Amino acid sequence: MKLKHLDYFLELCKYKNFTKTSEELGISQPYLSTHIRELELELNARLITRGHNTNELTPEGFVLKTRGETIFQEFEMAIKEINLLVHTGETAKIKIGTNLADTDYLIAKLLTEFRNYYPTVSLEYSYYENLEDVLEKNEIDIAIGILSETNTKIISDLIFSESYVVFTSNNNQLAHLNEISADHLKQIPLINYSKQIYEKKIISSWIETNYPQLKDNRYYELPSTISILNLVDQDFGVAFLPYSLTESLPRYLNVASVEMLEAPFRNISIGYSRNTSLSKTHKHLIEQLQYIF
Structure with a gap:
């Protein structure tokens, strides 16, 4: 199924008239009709009941309208996240790792506040016994926990001792x-x-x-x-x-x-791989992590 076919169908659902829809889309009515017929043939289902001045959705058409709207909403979200990556150097997902077993409540509070600043950024927080290994392999973006002071493959800053x-x-x-x-x-x-x-x-x-x-x-x-x-x-x-x-x-x-x-x-540090390029989002999160204790 082509997105263009689905787009034309959703516009027809909005205006319920081939003439009005073709005018809004800036295409000819026969061209619009051809694409709707191609969509019906592909789905092997009648999507609309054609009338003189208006068109009504069949049950199959109503299903496609509902699901199609969801598809385009997800598509628009993807475009926003891609634009964030391409134009601002931001990241759409940040993975945080720890080897501390007692900080979940602190991290949860911080991540909730972080989403107020970056609502489109996904966050993943996981426990790793081998924290430095996964950090070196770039399986996570940021580590907070007990880190070696002599590991040359990572950059770490001590934030808390207790x-x-x-x-x-x-x-x-x-x-x-x-x-x-x-x-x-x-x-x-x-x-x-x-x-x-x-x-x-x-x-x-x-x-x-x-x-x-x-x-x-x-x-x-x-x-x-x-x-x-x-x-x-x-x-x-x-x-x-x-x-x-x-x-x-x-x-x-x-x-x-x-x-x-x-x-x-224990000495608690924040670290990241030496070959990682930090975005503005990463830097903001690292700054906030420094104050959770």
Whole structure:
């Protein structure tokens, strides 16, 4: 089916008269009639009932009118997005990656605000354990998370540093301490991320290097921050989680955070591939990402 045939048909639906439609389109009436007949032959269906002064749609014609209008709306959206790419250097879709398991609520708020500025730009936000690899391969446009400072294939800027703290149930005696040491945690079950979550490496490496005596503690491993906090709430054990979580805990959780002596910490950076050409849209998003913490 040619778009021109569909366009002529939709114009005929608007004016319901061959003479008026041909005048508006600037073509002859026989030429218009020929294209409508070709469309009917192609679809093997009668689309209009021809009258002396007006034409009415058949049921088949009504279906084509409804679907055809949708086709042209999508076509116009495609043209707008292409013009955005060609004439302004903007992008129609931005892919953001992270290896942080606890920032979904922060990112969601930012992306909602971003769409007010760029409503035609699609955004995709996904978790990657191998964040730097997908960034180097240009599978994502922007990364926000824990990035190497020595990777020469990416450009990264440090935006935030924070320590981990011990999250414990308010029913546990640890909740009443001002500070916790490794001695307080002997024999207490530790709740950590499961192995597919990048930040498990940070906690495990910190324990291995600084407090190997905690390696023999019983462990629970879970795939998400909220599942860890729910287990802490039930006093199954304690968890090392970022300090920034203390400001966004769900109200139903009966948990507290206590500072840890010589605690692990994380550096959060924004990065992009060194061979990426940033558009105005990318730069605006990167600027906004710097303020989410």
